[in-house]
Amino acid sequence: MSTLHPTVEQAQALIELERYDQAGALLGRRIAEDPGDLRAWVKIGYCHLNTERVAQAVEAADEALKLDPEDYGALRLRAQSMVRDNGWLTVQPVLRELIRVAPQDPFAYAMLADAVWRASLVEYAKASGARQLSHRDIDRVSGEAAELAMEALRLGPEDVYAHEIAHRIASTAGNGTVADQLDEAILRIDPQHAEALARQTRKAAEAPGVGATRAAELYADALAVEPNSPSMRQQLDHATYRLLRGTRWLAVICVVMAGAMVDLFPSDDEPAPELPIPVGQRLWVLVVMAAVWAFGAWRRYRRLRAGIQLNVRSLIRRGRWARVVLAQAAFAMLCALLIAEIPWTDRSVPQLIFWAGLAPTAATIWFDKRKSG
Template structure:
């Protein structure tokens, strides 16, 4: 490998890459290559930027240009392997990473790549062995423990999965994979309510705001909570039906109409208590992030609006049944079925509408 000094343009491009300013880094390294097309380090940096920008064919071509200039360049073989893996050419990618390991056995990057590929083209034992070696070479690197987590999960090694989570939280307490794993297990404990799960995911998302998986988990918990409001609405509807004896049982004398005002007011008070303690009080006790997630989910997606609309319809029908001094049961019966049927039609098959 050449002992030449890295050009300032290449150094700055690498720094821009580290700051996730990939397009700027690519533009800068292209300027360097226009001046010195034989700079193998510039070609390697170009391959790195292009791969991150999902331009895999160009990344592969850049890595191969670097290797034409410097065949024993470990980073060139590493980037070539990464590009080949992105192109789903796993056997070739594996050979490239093995060459990178031969040239630089102390580096953990090629071993991380190999361990994850061996899940598909090797054996479980080989993948686990390479993951162990990656961790040994980079015990304080997030990437090595991410790989160990994946390989251990594939091997059914829950002990190593939990060890990976512990190490990730030691290195970075805001690591999205580790925080998501801990939160998921806590939220899925038996007996955990939808409100509690939403609170947990909202708290985790506050620590890791860019986690798409946590945001999806929060959406599902909030949707589960919204689905629960329909049962409160149906309970109110049943209470209203009982108050007016909307569906009298055959052989029994139905209640006289109109029902006494005091009885109807008592039914309204019970409905208010159902909603107050069953939904509103719990809503107020939730984290601000979880409350905001409720509004955001209803605004963004169709099915949460459907669920809330059905709950609102059933509650409105219940209120109308007991609020108006009806002298005939026909309209209360229509209101009862109007509130009940839409909920029954969807309540059994809309569980997984938010994914």
């Protein structure tokens, strides 16, 4: 391996610090001094690529390949520049040459698997005229890509990119078991891998029998590992909203209890209690309502970890539907208190209050199941 020029070494240090513009300026001066410095061309190409100047990165790769058509760094830069410019369908020749030059490189096999998989899907969709491919269709055309991905995993058992490509192929083909195993392997290699962590957390949170509280705890744990994941933050909001939705059920229960105490809809078989209801009975119903809220909401809220409590308050401030939920619960409770605590002498008015508190709340409980904010 040739020794790097000191200017190129200095530029490489700047690249590692992600100071690409400064590194590019140094490399530009080096190339002006010696246009035959292949390593300078490759590294300036990566400076261009990392600053979204894809056309200049392609040009740098081409200049490097003129100096050495079999240089690994130049071929890899050319392939990465092409795919950054949506060239997945034309990059295969470059990747196959890269594999010929470096047959033990897992990155080359993984990237070729990705390119072959994408091209196979496009060709099959064009040939069949299908707008959407089924799992069976994808599995049928993913054979070569899957083999290349397995070879990448064999060569690089600790290579995250190889696992990512293999997971993408398996998951789109409907191979859920293989996809889960690959996710577990990715998280073993990189415990902070945002996409794998989000997938596994969501799977655990959506498992049968997992309630809103447990789901919120799972997403909070995942966010502690990867706090910048927008998908997990959204799912935490959704789980938190499910917790808030439960308050309306408590309010509905209280409305029904108040209606039952007054016996708003008496039957012919049993005589209705005389109105007004005694004060002691009205106060007792108030105690029962307080117990319903204490055990159904306050006790649960107090047991939530601090991060989820903060998210509850944050979601109420941010989310329109969260505020709607609490407003409906408050309105239903107001109706329950009016029914239970006013000494009514006639049932017609409390009947109207009963339906006003019960019907809109019960109807919207089913409407907004998928709302998250």
